[in-house]
Amino acid sequence: xxxxxxxxxxxxxxxxxxxxxxxxxxxxxxxxxxxxxxxxxxxxxxxxxxxxxxxxxxxxxxxxxxxxxxxxxxxxxxxxxxxxxxxxxxxxxxxxxxxxxxxxxxxxxxxxxxxxxxxxxxxxxxxxxxxxxxxxxxxxxxxxxxxxxxxxxxxxxxxxxxxxxxxxxxxxxxxxx
Numbered sequence: 001x002x003x004x005x006x007x008x009x010x011x012x013x014x015x016x017x018x019x020x021x022x023x024x025x026x027x028x029x030x031x032x033x034x035x036x037x038x039x040x041x042x043x044x045x046x047x048x049x050x051x052x053x054x055x056x057x058x059x060x061x062x063x064x065x066x067x068x069x070x071x072x073x074x075x076x077x078x079x080x081x082x083x084x085x086x087x088x089x090x091x092x093x094x095x096x097x098x099x100x101x102x103x104x105x106x107x108x109x110x111x112x113x114x115x116x117x118x119x120x121x122x123x124x125x126x127x128x129x130x131x132x133x134x135x136x137x138x139x140x141x142x143x144x145x146x147x148x149x150x151x152x153x154x155x156x157x158x159x160x161x162x163x164x165x166x167x168x169x170x171x172x173x174x175x176x177x
Contacts, residue, residue, distance in 0.1 A: 032078035
């Protein structure tokens with residue numbers, strides 16, 4: 001058994017050097033991992049399982065403890081965007097994803113509600129629509145604040161914004177898919 005351990009260790013070290021840079025050293029993955037850890041109950045239990053860069057998306061699967069102390073596997077993605085200066089940063093697109101479509105639906109509902117036969121029906125329907133619109137607005141403000149927190153965390157890593165030469169992020173991939 002003594003001979004097998006050194007051989008296994010040497011083999012593991014040799015194979016470890018074969019991990020693609022996108023999975024080991026890409027700053028976009030590092031930024032995404034730090035953001036993931038912000039949302040964990042026990043960030044010190046975070047352990048990457050896989051990570052990949054696909055265009056402007058970073059996909060990470062990981063193991064971490066849940067509040068009950070049970071290790072769970074999870075996966076998250078981070079979206080990046082190429083800025084006007086050519087550097088990559090976190091995309092703020094998720095802050096308002098789907099919002100315009102939902103607000104359009106609410107406007108259509110208001111038009112229909114205006115045709116309801118009684119004042120009470122119109123009033124209660126309009127109030128429900130306004131309450132949902134207010135909730136959407138609140139969620140967008142919370143998401144924007146969260147995005148700004150993510151930006152500050154990422155900036156503190158001293159690898160952000162990300163230089164194109166140091167990452168496998170590629171905005172050209174998006175245009176060809």
